[in-house]
Amino acid sequence: MKNFYKFFSIIIIIIASNSYSFAAEKVEYLKTDWSFKGLFGKFDRASLQRGYQVYTEVCASCHSMKYLSYRNLAEPGGPEFSEAQAKAIAASFDVTDGPNSDGDMFIRPGKLSDKFVMPYDNVKAAQAANGGAYPPDMSVLVKARGGGVDYIYSLLQGYEEAPSNVTLDDGVYYNKYMYGNKIRMAAPLSDGLVEYGDGTNATVEQMSKDVTTFLMWSAEPHLEARHQMGFKAIVYLIILTVLVYFSMKKIWSRVESEV
Amino acid sequence: MSDHDYRPKSKLGQWFNDRLPLLTLANHLTDYPTPKNLNYWWTFGGILTFCLITQIVTGLTLAMHYIAHADMAFESVEHIMRDVNYGWLIRYIHANGASMFFLAVYIHIFRSLFYGSYKAPREIIWIIGIIIYLLMMAAAFMGYVLPWGQMSFWGATVITNLFSAIPLVGEGIVTWLWGGYSVDNPTLTRFFTLHYLIPFLILGLVVLHIWALHVPGNNNPVGIDVKKPSKDTVPFHPYIVIKDGFALLMFMIVFAFFVFYAPNILGHADNYIEANPMVTPAHIVPEWYLLPFYAILRSVPDKLLGVVAMLSAILILAVLPWLDTSKIRSAVFRPLYKQFYWILVADVLILGYVGAMPAEGLYLLIARVATAYYFLHFLVILPILGFKEKTLPVPLSITEPVLGGSPNLAAAKNKESKIE
Numbered sequence: 001m002k003n004f005y006k007f008f009s010i011i012i013i014i015i016a017s018n019s020y021s022f023a024a025e026k027v028e029y030l031k032t033d034w035s036f037k038g039l040f041g042k043f044d045r046a047s048l049q050r051g052y053q054v055y056t057e058v059c060a061s062c063h064s065m066k067y068l069s070y071r072n073l074a075e076p077g078g079p080e081f082s083e084a085q086a087k088a089i090a091a092s093f094d095v096t097d098g099p100n101s102d103g104d105m106f107i108r109p110g111k112l113s114d115k116f117v118m119p120y121d122n123v124k125a126a127q128a129a130n131g132g133a134y135p136p137d138m139s140v141l142v143k144a145r146g147g148g149v150d151y152i153y154s155l156l157q158g159y160e161e162a163p164s165n166v167t168l169d170d171g172v173y174y175n176k177y178m179y180g181n182k183i184r185m186a187a188p189l190s191d192g193l194v195e196y197g198d199g200t201n202a203t204v205e206q207m208s209k210d211v212t213t214f215l216m217w218s219a220e221p222h223l224e225a226r227h228q229m230g231f232k233a234i235v236y237l238i239i240l241t242v243l244v245y246f247s248m249k250k251i252w253s254r255v256e257s258e259v
Numbered sequence: 260m261s262d263h264d265y266r267p268k269s270k271l272g273q274w275f276n277d278r279l280p281l282l283t284l285a286n287h288l289t290d291y292p293t294p295k296n297l298n299y300w301w302t303f304g305g306i307l308t309f310c311l312i313t314q315i316v317t318g319l320t321l322a323m324h325y326i327a328h329a330d331m332a333f334e335s336v337e338h339i340m341r342d343v344n345y346g347w348l349i350r351y352i353h354a355n356g357a358s359m360f361f362l363a364v365y366i367h368i369f370r371s372l373f374y375g376s377y378k379a380p381r382e383i384i385w386i387i388g389i390i391i392y393l394l395m396m397a398a399a400f401m402g403y404v405l406p407w408g409q410m411s412f413w414g415a416t417v418i419t420n421l422f423s424a425i426p427l428v429g430e431g432i433v434t435w436l437w438g439g440y441s442v443d444n445p446t447l448t449r450f451f452t453l454h455y456l457i458p459f460l461i462l463g464l465v466v467l468h469i470w471a472l473h474v475p476g477n478n479n480p481v482g483i484d485v486k487k488p489s490k491d492t493v494p495f496h497p498y499i500v501i502k503d504g505f506a507l508l509m510f511m512i513v514f515a516f517f518v519f520y521a522p523n524i525l526g527h528a529d530n531y532i533e534a535n536p537m538v539t540p541a542h543i544v545p546e547w548y549l550l551p552f553y554a555i556l557r558s559v560p561d562k563l564l565g566v567v568a569m570l571s572a573i574l575i576l577a578v579l580p581w582l583d584t585s586k587i588r589s590a591v592f593r594p595l596y597k598q599f600y601w602i603l604v605a606d607v608l609i610l611g612y613v614g615a616m617p618a619e620g621l622y623l624l625i626a627r628v629a630t631a632y633y634f635l636h637f638l639v640i641l642p643i644l645g646f647k648e649k650t651l652p653v654p655l656s657i658t659e660p661v662l663g664g665s666p667n668l669a670a671a672k673n674k675e676s677k678i679e
Contacts, residue, residue, distance in 0.1 A: 039520070067337045136532070139337065143523055144531035179541070219531075222340075222347045229348070230519025237515060241508040248501045255295055255493055 027177055029150035030157060032209055036216060039231060042224050043217055048079035050196055051214025054207050056089075057194050059138060062130060062185075064118040067139035068218055071112040077224040078217055086112060093117040131171045133184035140219045142212070149212050151177065156208040159187040287473070292492035293499050294479035296657045300370040301477070302506030303363050309507055310360040311465065315458050317353040325405065327451035329444040332407035333533040351522040357399050358525045359514050361548035364392060368576075373600055375588030376478040382580040384471040389577045391464045396549065396573075398457040401450040403546060408530030413543045415442045415450070421556075424563040441536065481657055482589025491657040542617060550614030551607050555633070557618040558626040568630065575637050582637055584645025592651040596644055603636050 035044045052073065055065070070090035073081045081089065090110035095117060098105035110117065119135075120126035127134050136144075145151045154177040162174035168182065175183045189204045196202050217223065265286040267276050276282045324343050326335040339346035368388070371377055377385035400418060404411040419436050423429040438445025476487055485491045493499070517525065525547060529540045545553050555572050559565035575582075590597040610629045616622040 067334070067341060072341075140531045144528055146528045148528075220347075226347065226351075226519055226522075230515065233515050233519065234512060237508060237512045241505065241512065244501065244505045244508055248505050251497050251501050255498070 027147075027154075029147050029154040029177065031150065032153060034149060034213070034216070036213070036223055039227065041227055043077070044213060045080055046198060046200075047210045047213045048217055049081065050198070050200060050207075051210035051212070051217075052079050052081075053196065054189075054194055054211040055138070055214055058188055058207075059211065060116075060119060062119055062126070062135040063138045064120070064126075064135075065116045065138045065218060066118060067137075068116045069112070070110060070114055070116070072221060074112070075221070078221060079214070083112075090114060131184060135185070138215060138218065142215045143219045147177075149216050152215060153208050153212045155183075156189055156211070157204055289494065289496040290488075291473060291495040292476065292485075292487035292489075293495050294477050294485050294491060294657055295493045295498070296479050296481060296491075297477060297499070297502075298480055299502075299506055300366065300373075301479075302503045303367040303370065305503035306363045306507050306510050307360070307367060308465065309510075310356060310363055311458065311461060314353060314356050314360060315462070317349050317356065318455075318458065320349050321353055322455065325451075327405070327448050329407060329447055329534070332405060332447060336406045348518070351518045355514065355517045355522060355525060357402060358517070358546070358548065359510070360395065361399070363510070364395065365548070368392070369604065372603070373590045373597075374478055374480060375482055375583070375585075375590070377580045378583065378588050379580065380475045381472075381478060384468060385580060386577050387464055387468045387471060389573070391461055391468065392576075393573060394457050394461050394464070398454055398461070399546065399548065401454040401457075403530075404447065404450045405454060406530060407447065407534045409532040409534055409538070409540050410527045410530040410543070412442060412534035412536065413540055414545055415446060417543055418545075419446070421562075421566050421569075424566045426563070443536075478588060479657060480589060480591065481654060482587065482591065483653055483656070485657060544615055547611065547615070550612075551610035552614075554610040554614030554626045555630045557614075558623065558630040568634075572630075572633060575634070579637065579641075583641045584643075585648065585650070586645075587650045587653060589653075592653050593644075593648055594651065595648045599636060599640055599644065603633070606632050606636070 035042060035047070055063075070086055070093075073079055073089060074083045074086035090112055093110040093114075094107050095110045095114050096105055097108050100106055120129060123134055142149050142152055147154070155175060158175045158177035160174055160176055162168050162181075166174060166181065168174060172182050172184055173186055174181055189207050191203050194202050194207065200206060220226070265283050267273050267282045272282055321339065324335065324339045324346065326332060336350070339350050341347075343349075371385065371388075400414070404415045419433055419442065422436060423433045425432060434440060436446070437443065438449060476485065479485060488494075527544065527546075544550070552569050552572055556565045556569040559568045585593060585596065587593055590600055606629050609625065610633065613622045613626040613629065618626065
């Protein structure tokens with residue numbers, strides 16, 4: 001029985017480490033303590049709200065977030081803006097709607113039910129405006145990169161002077177965490193780029209952390225619900241397992257054989 | 260099932276049972292005499308049944324919200340993750356459920372290999388099992404294509420392209436499989452259809468698998484024939500039901516850990532990038548459970564021979580009952596086979612590891628050696644071992660080692676500490 005568990009856990013570890021080893025590039029990423037990691041991990045509300053501010057003032061000029069709606073900003077487990085705030089945010093965007101009864105498209109202020117307005121009409125337009133590179137949609141970006149949040153967090157702070165043996169084309173920048181070190185995005189953040197409403201000092205490090213937290217939420221909007229349910233489910237399973245174990249011992253005591 | 264003199268107590272029960280003997284079947288299943296020395300490796304049959312049902316139930320629910328269209332599949336999965344009530348839970352159970360299913364099936368298969376469960380009179384059970392395993396791989400592969408991420412698209416491209424290795428008609432077959440000249444919407448819709456169909460084929464084969472099992476009855480760790488019912492057996496209910504239930508709960512704790520706390524660790528990050536035929540990912544890798552076969556495929560320089568090697572690696576299992584010439588079932592009484600068994604386990608794990616690595620340099624060399632050894636094990640070592648090996652004396656009954664006083668007690672005790 002003991003060996004059984006030992007073998008079982010070894011298999012799990014092998015699988016987990018195996019999949020991890022090819023999912024992640026072999027670079028030491030910058031580390032920070034994420035509030036959403038761990039058994040009871042939750043998002044830091046203030047950080048999410050600041051992260052949204054960074055996204056909307058900086059990233060959103062090139063990166064879309066097409067799977068999110070403005071209503072998400074007011075939903076539990078997210079930045080939890082008040083409904084009035086979320087409505088105001090939505091209304092600050094112009095949304096093309098229609099056709100109306102005359103058959104014409106028209107522009108109206110955004111509503112909670114609208115998806116986040118995209119910076120470009122289509123991929124081609126995005127590429128044309130960015131020297132041929134398509135700024136990826138950010139909805140699930142942290143899940144689409146091997147290193148996850150640590151990778152994004154590091155990348156935002158990874159801009160450096162290129163080493164002398166590396167030549168960069170026009171519009172290409174050097175980033176020590178980027179795959180192949182060459183990136184078409186100029187360093188997006190600089191100290192004091194945004195002015196946080198809550199008085200937090202907007203250093204590059206702080207903004208990186210906030211916007212990465214926001215991206216984690218946008219990729220996993222139900223993360224908090226998942227962690228809460230997971231804890232309950234596992235506690236329930238453990239209690240049930242113990243009860244069933246003793247029932248099994250009782251039942252098997254009728255025959256002379258071990259379980 | 261003819262050995263039953265069961266008769267329902269109520270008049271209605273008798274009336275019904277005379278017309279459709281469902282109650283006799285239920286009685287057979289509860290009374291089914293099971294060797295009482297089965298260890299926890301034997302609980303994975305029940306666990307696999309649970310996995311299949313979980314996949315079918317969650318799969319049906321997902322299918323209600325999923326849209327099988329190249330332009331909408333990725334978005335519909337995000338819709339499930341964000342807007343469908345508990346959609347994230349259902350999808351994560353389904354996605355991780357596939358991994359759990361394979362984890363359990365590998366343990367189930369290797370249990371069979373250790374205790375010689377594939378030998379006479381259980382060859383048909385074993386062959387049905389191999390067909391189920393093949394269908395599982397097909398279902399898992401097609402299921403992985405459905406989210407229409409980068410790894411979905413390129414995995415589908417690589418695997419379907421394997422058919423082009425067939426001489427003369429290969430290219431035609433690939434076009435026919437794709438429903439076009441590249442992996443595209445027709446490929447997605449047919450994969451969805453087949454992904455929906457295969458689990459029900461598996462379900463039918465599982466019924467045959469269990470039926471075939473109930474004819475000779477379970478093998479057991481000692482690997483000897485058991486008189487049934489006798490002192491060596493216990494009725495399936497409640498003894499095995501509660502034990503399987505306990506093991507299943509342990510399994511579910513591991514399962515829940517993945518679903519709730521590491522739902523994406525077994526998947527590939529690239530599959531959260533929408534499929535793009537213009538951009539090839541740096542490394543195209545299948546899911547972890549297919550990696551050993553992927554390693555075998557890539558270890559052969561010739562494309563056609565690589566495909567043949569990969570398929571043979573699976574199909575060779577189907578003829579295993581005739582490759583293994585030893586009359587003794589359980590490795591407990593086969594000191595040499597036991598060692599080769601563990602070497603094979605290590606070999607397959609190594610193949611899995613190099614399957615995830617780029618096929619170059621040292622990795623490729625390791626993959627080639629491991630591939631060669633895999634075939635050596637089945638084609639050379641096993642047939643010879645049956646004749647050369649000096650096996651340990653086998654007890655006459657299960658009760659004998661349990662009650663003690665026999666010369667085989669030491670061997671049986673040794674088994675307890677080594678394996679269990």
